[in-house]
Amino acid sequence: MSYKIYEINEDLLDVMPQEIRDLQFRATWGNPKRGVMDLPYSKELIEEHSLCAGCPESMALRYILASLPSPEDTIIVNSTGCTSLVFPHIALHTVHSLFGNQNAVASGIKRVLEWRFPDKVKDVVVLAGDGATVDIGLDCTLQSFFRQEKITTICFDNEVYANTGGQESGLTVKGHVFKMAPKGKQWDKVPFWQIAIDSGCHYVARLTVSSPKRVETVIKKAIYVAREVGPTYVHLYTPCILEIGLNSDDGLDEMRQRDKERFAFFEYVSDAAKEVIERKKEEGLL
Amino acid sequence: MATLGPSGFSPYPVAVYEGVLNPPPGKALMFNEIVDEELAMREAARAMLTRANPTIFPGPQVLYAWNEEAREKAKLVKRIAQVLGAKIIPMYDYRPKYPKIDPAVEINPNHPNLTIWHNRIKACIFVGVHCHYANVALKIIRAETDCFTIAMCGMAGHEDAMITLRDQHVEEMERFIKVAEEVKKELGK
Numbered sequence: 001m002s003y004k005i006y007e008i009n010e011d012l013l014d015v016m017p018q019e020i021r022d023l024q025f026r027a028t029w030g031n032p033k034r035g036v037m038d039l040p041y042s043k044e045l046i047e048e049h050s051l052c053a054g055c056p057e058s059m060a061l062r063y064i065l066a067s068l069p070s071p072e073d074t075i076i077v078n079s080t081g082c083t084s085l086v087f088p089h090i091a092l093h094t095v096h097s098l099f100g101n102q103n104a105v106a107s108g109i110k111r112v113l114e115w116r117f118p119d120k121v122k123d124v125v126v127l128a129g130d131g132a133t134v135d136i137g138l139d140c141t142l143q144s145f146f147r148q149e150k151i152t153t154i155c156f157d158n159e160v161y162a163n164t165g166g167q168e169s170g171l172t173v174k175g176h177v178f179k180m181a182p183k184g185k186q187w188d189k190v191p192f193w194q195i196a197i198d199s200g201c202h203y204v205a206r207l208t209v210s211s212p213k214r215v216e217t218v219i220k221k222a223i224y225v226a227r228e229v230g231p232t233y234v235h236l237y238t239p240c241i242l243e244i245g246l247n248s249d250d251g252l253d254e255m256r257q258r259d260k261e262r263f264a265f266f267e268y269v270s271d272a273a274k275e276v277i278e279r280k281k282e283e284g285l286l
Numbered sequence: 287m288a289t290l291g292p293s294g295f296s297p298y299p300v301a302v303y304e305g306v307l308n309p310p311p312g313k314a315l316m317f318n319e320i321v322d323e324e325l326a327m328r329e330a331a332r333a334m335l336t337r338a339n340p341t342i343f344p345g346p347q348v349l350y351a352w353n354e355e356a357r358e359k360a361k362l363v364k365r366i367a368q369v370l371g372a373k374i375i376p377m378y379d380y381r382p383k384y385p386k387i388d389p390a391v392e393i394n395p396n397h398p399n400l401t402i403w404h405n406r407i408k409a410c411i412f413v414g415v416h417c418h419y420a421n422v423a424l425k426i427i428r429a430e431t432d433c434f435t436i437a438m439c440g441m442a443g444h445e446d447a448m449i450t451l452r453d454q455h456v457e458e459m460e461r462f463i464k465v466a467e468e469v470k471k472e473l474g475k
Binding site: 006007008009010011012015016017020047048088089091 | 344348349350351352356357360361363364374375376378379381382383388391392
């Protein structure tokens, strides 16, 4: 895609709102070294969002969008859930698939892009919640790993179906009680990061979004590895503060606590992925 | 408004179900009549010159410099605005903006009536808006406002606009400017 698609015609520059002019002059297009450190100084690709005040998922989205190495050549595939309320507002190409189909849709998009633009690198990134990734979309998610599709899958794990009122998901922790799961969950949380490794992912990470810089590094590694080697998977804890009864300003503390237990940072890198990551480090891109 | 058949699903009146179809190449559509392009251009210019708060809504195809024709068209849009004494309010993209748009400076295809109500626009030109969103926006404007809509389309036109000029490229837009200047003279403006 040409950068000119963001270039406003000079003759009509004066009628464009400031936020759109900023997308041309202050956003970080065409800079693979872009990252979360640019956030205070540059135009973000997300203008406003419709998530709850203090929602950790909104933090995750800001960090991820700031970390994409090549946003102008990135397609985001998302699924039904809180995240799908945000994607219509971001300044990137997004595709909203049917609930659970996101990895199948992303596979098709990636293959078509490779055929249509053989001399360009196009990143396809799936962003979906735990219900879409691990419950309803489990088949599509795993099959894309088995097929070694060169896509990055990011799961926003809030451990519950949040925007439908609080039903338990496969990623809910055993014993957790929600409004529509009053008896508490009776089974263990699905260790999906391990399933992703066993299913053929070349880079897998589990973390919270309490550390922006760490999120940036993980996202970049996952995308670079997916470009060259095969599927990658990032499991992010983004608690639903409403469903677990916290205040708007409690999200960060909640994640910091979980950093020390079930979301302690975990990373798996295959041999093929190691080579890519080392090379990118040498190139100064990581 | 049609109430039977598939159009019944649309919350807005749909011109095509009232028998109004796009004009053939070389012609234009004025309300429900196929007319010569020259006549439609004159009436479009007259509407813009005589109705209150005339406004041009340029879409992404002319707002962004994605090819040479887009650059040329942007210059011509500016020129048309000068000749018609019209304001320019951009439809810079199609995202359903949250929490609300600023109707004084922007128009969104998902609720274009807000901008038209806010600015009391009684005549407007759509130019460079991708057809699918022009179709949506023009239907809403037709149903919800008393604004005279003119579609300056690079393709087959939009039957939901009051005047549809089709296949409008640089040459046709230059011709529209000449027609508008003539009409302006005739009106003594």
